[in-house]
Amino acid sequence: MAYTVAFSGKGGVGKTTLCGLFIRYLMENDKYPILAVDADSNYNLNEVLGVDVEFTLGDVREDMKRGNVPVGMTKDRFIDTKLEESIIETDKFDLIVMGRPEGQGCYCAANSLLTAFLSKLVGNYDYIVIDNEAGMEHISRLTTKDVDILLIVSDTSKRGLQAAQRINELAQSLNVLIGRPYLILNNVEGELSEPVKKYIQDMGVELLGCVSRDDNILEYDMLGRPTFDLPEDSAAVKSAFELFKKIV
């Protein structure tokens, strides 16, 4: 069974940034093969990793719906080929981008079709890393089923922590977890304040640790450079790797 780690949390707390660093951590420790899954309909994990996306699973579904099936090919065969093609392969990891189906209305049928493909894929990998979109909708979707570790990311703000708490409660109540949740505090400057410590204690999720605020990250993101390539001695890389050591 693949070891599956998913990132979740309020918007903009650093899920994607940390997801990228986690993939780098796996690589540097020879933990292969890796499948990265970008489950955010506003996908941008590829930018953090420095990879281009040509098409997404959402696009494949669109082709199916339009019936753009080449002559001499059955529909099922065509879908399989297309889905296979949507895996972005690099030397170090594979990336799959869920994307966003076109058109309005209910996406659920499409979503479950796509997740079915994902669950077929997982057997081919030892490590699966999932970047989710902000908020909580994904928690109740299949995309977060069977995760070994749910990494709930927050900054030290009250609203970030409240969102983290809700995500944890929801995950527990839906029984989507087979492993366990941890909290990661990102963008931390100096020591945690007493109220923050108290809040975390009351939340009942174990704090995996803190990732430092790092101006390098902001600078890279301003320039559109992949934060995956941050220097090894950056504060964020160092502190994040310390945490990741505890789970892999």
Next chain:
Amino acid sequence: MKLAIAGKGGVGKTTLAAWLGDYLIRQNKEVWLIDADTAISLGPALGLSLEEVPIPLVNNKKLIQERVGTGVYINLNPEVDDLPQKLAKDVRGMKLLVMGTIAGAGSGCGCAANAMLKALLAYMILRSSQWLIVDLEAGVEHLGRGTITSVDGLIVISEPSIRGLQTASNISRLARDLGLKKQVMVLNRASEDFVPPKDIALPPIVANIPYLKSLEQRQQTSPCVLDLPEREDIDEICIKVLDALKK
């Protein structure tokens, strides 16, 4: 006027929604605020404690079953005309409606919540002294699903990061595809001389929110974003945004 605020995660959508509502209510306007984010943070941003935040509309199972139905066949045009008055929470004179997470509705399908929101927005026809502001979930999903087709104006907000600006650009394009042409762009936490790269198409930039140390410090202990020492500057920003949208 009905407005929606969209952008990448954490760029300040909820903060700006709260500021605009607070500004308008002090101008004696009637203000409706709709929290359309499953993480539910607009209430706390307005100063409500978690206990005071109203039960999200879609967690009201009975109501959803009545209006939207469950399972495969859901009614995409539910009746909603009585809901605003019934379910709104009064906050400083503003009326807050919380749409909420889909999880409570059972199926792991966000469609019921979206159908309700869409119908609500279409139903609420406002006089000119009435304002409705929708705080959207991060990203593009609401735009993709067409939930906000019946708003009159869109505020796209971003920080100066490339990923934030690209998200803003995607949002803007999707909204235009929905026929939503009135769009303005607000930059948050960018330096004054910041100019976005030319190859990223954005709505016209009408305001720039400076980094506020006071806000960051406040958020460590309180979720509320109102009553900051910089209120006058914040009001100026609200005026710029609203003026640009009224044009």
